[in-house]
Amino acid sequence: xxxxxxxxxxxxxxxxxxxxxxxxxxxxxxxxxxxxxxxxxxxxxxxxxxxxxxxxxxxxxxxxxxxxxxxxxxxxxxxxxxxxxxxxxxxxxxxxxxxxxxxxxxxxxxxxxxxxxxxxxxxxxxxxxxxxxxxxxxxxxxxxxxxxxxxxxxxxxxxxxxxxxxxxxxxxxxxxxxxxxxxxxxxxxxxxxxxxxxxxxxxxxxxxxxxxxxxxxxxxxxxxxxxxxxxxxxxxxxxxxxxxxxxxxxxxxxxxxxxxxxxxxxxxxxxxxxxxxxxxxxxxxxxxxxxxxxxxxxxxxxxxxxxxxxxxxxxxxxxxxx
Numbered sequence: 404x405x406x407x408x409x410x411x412x413x414x415x416x417x418x419x420x421x422x423x424x425x426x427x428x429x430x431x432x433x434x435x436x437x438x439x440x441x442x443x444x445x446x447x448x449x450x451x452x453x454x455x456x457x458x459x460x461x462x463x464x465x466x467x468x469x470x471x472x473x474x475x476x477x478x479x480x481x482x483x484x485x486x487x488x489x490x491x492x493x494x495x496x497x498x499x500x501x502x503x504x505x506x507x508x509x510x511x512x513x514x515x516x517x518x519x520x521x522x523x524x525x526x527x528x529x530x531x532x533x534x535x536x537x538x539x540x541x542x543x544x545x546x547x548x549x550x551x552x553x554x555x556x557x558x559x560x561x562x563x564x565x566x567x568x569x570x571x572x573x574x575x576x577x578x579x580x581x582x583x584x585x586x587x588x589x590x591x592x593x594x595x596x597x598x599x600x601x602x603x604x605x606x607x608x609x610x611x612x613x614x615x616x617x618x619x620x621x622x623x624x625x626x627x628x629x630x631x632x633x634x635x636x637x638x639x640x641x642x643x644x645x646x647x648x649x650x651x652x653x654x655x656x657x658x659x660x661x662x663x664x665x666x667x668x669x670x671x672x673x674x675x676x677x678x679x680x681x682x683x684x685x686x687x688x689x690x691x692x693x694x695x696x697x698x699x700x701x702x703x704x705x706x707x708x709x710x711x712x713x714x715x716x717x718x719x720x721x722x723x724x725x
Contacts, residue, residue: 425449425481439479443467447480457483457493463507465500475508475543482510482541485518485556492553494523499548506724509554511541516572517558517579520544523551531557533580533609536724543724557581561591568593570710577713580720582609586709593710596644602712603630603641606657609716633657648680648703650712651693654719655683665689670701677703692718 425439425447437449443466449459461478468476483493499505511518519535520542532552536543542554557579564574574591577583582605586592600623607614607626614625623641630636635656655661660682667673667688676684684703687693692715696702707715 425479437481439481441467441479443470445479447478449480454491456491459483459493459495460498461495462498463500463505468500468505471506473506475506475538477508477540478510480510482512483554484512485514485554487556487558489521489529489553489555492521492555494551494553496549496551497546499546502548504545504547506543506545508538508543509541509552511554514538514541515556515558516575517556518542519555519557519579520552521555521557523553529553531579531581533582533611534720534724535580536721545724559585560589561585561593562589564591564593568710570714573714573717574710576717576720582716583709583713591709593708595709597650597707597709597712598642599636599639599645599649600627600641602645602650602653603627603636603638605712605716606630606635606653644706645712646703647693647701647705647707647711648676648684650707650715651687651703652680652683654692654715655686661686663689667701670695671699672701672703675703676701687715690718690722692722 425437427435427437429435433453435451438447440446444464445462445467447459447461449457451457459480461480463476463478478495478497480495483495486492495509497507509520514537516537518537520532522530522532524530532544534545544552546552558575559578561574564571568574570593574583574593578585578591583591586595603626604623607629612629614629627638627641630653631638635653663682663685665685667676667684680703684693684701688701693701696705
């Protein structure tokens with residue numbers, strides 16, 4: 404279940420505005436201001452303060468949004484450098500022609516799987532946008548009119564995940580979006596088992612649900628009830644290792660159990676898929692979320708490791724934003 408690089412999910416072929424870096428002037432206080440206006444009428448003003456802090460204000464026209472044909476609209480502004488310091492991170496405010504959320508691509512230099520957009524709420528509180536995906540040109544997010552974001556490298560470091568581990572980028576993706584946390588001091592446990600309670604918690608966190616937990620062994624009480632109430636799980640066997648078909652079933656129910664047709668393909672162990680998980684596994688395979696453990700086996704009854712789940716969640720989010 405090794406993840407793809409995901410770089411081709413949110414291209415900007417429909418908008419060439421980032422080719423124009425605009426006109427830059429130096430202000431009396433030493434700050435600089437860059438303005439860009441594109442042929443479709445979109446525009447931006449980007450100020451770099453004397454402290455290096457970047458603030459951009461971008462306005463997209465209806466023509467720019469329509470030209471994207473449902474894809475991400477590349478913001479017409481200079482490329483941003485990313486930092487791990489949230490207080491010094493560049494901010495971007497996006498003004499849209501309608502109240503509908505719109506996918507936009509923010510130009511970012513040297514983007515990594517851990518680069519995320521952080522939504523700055525009107526009251527000043529901040530929230531990692533879990534649906535941030537990376538592309539060749541930066542990051543893509545869906546924003547509402549007037550939204551302000553920070554662009555931050557929110558990557559985590561784990562002593563038990565080497566740079567050449569097959570799932571390193573997926574782990575970086577999932578933990579930087581704060582879907583996962585480590586299992587201990589500076590450890591992720593990449594080959595550790597994923598319990599059913601863990602996935603309830605991950606999905607509730609992804610949904611942004613308010614799920615206060617209990618104490619002691621019932622830390623998962625809130626996510627457990629959320630999963631039951633939303634028809635995602637029956638809430639049993641909280642501490643049992645989750646199988647690959649159980650994960651597929653929970654994700655399938657989470658998206659509303661869409662109609663499926665066809666089969667999982669010619670895997671030698673396809674007959675071992677439980678009847679209650681059949682549609683979910685067909686959906687997960689056809690969506691590219693779950694792949695074979697090798698050329699011949701799907702291993703539906705196999706335990707889903709933490710790395711496998713991170714990779715599947717990355718694909719799930721990238722598919723959603725494609």
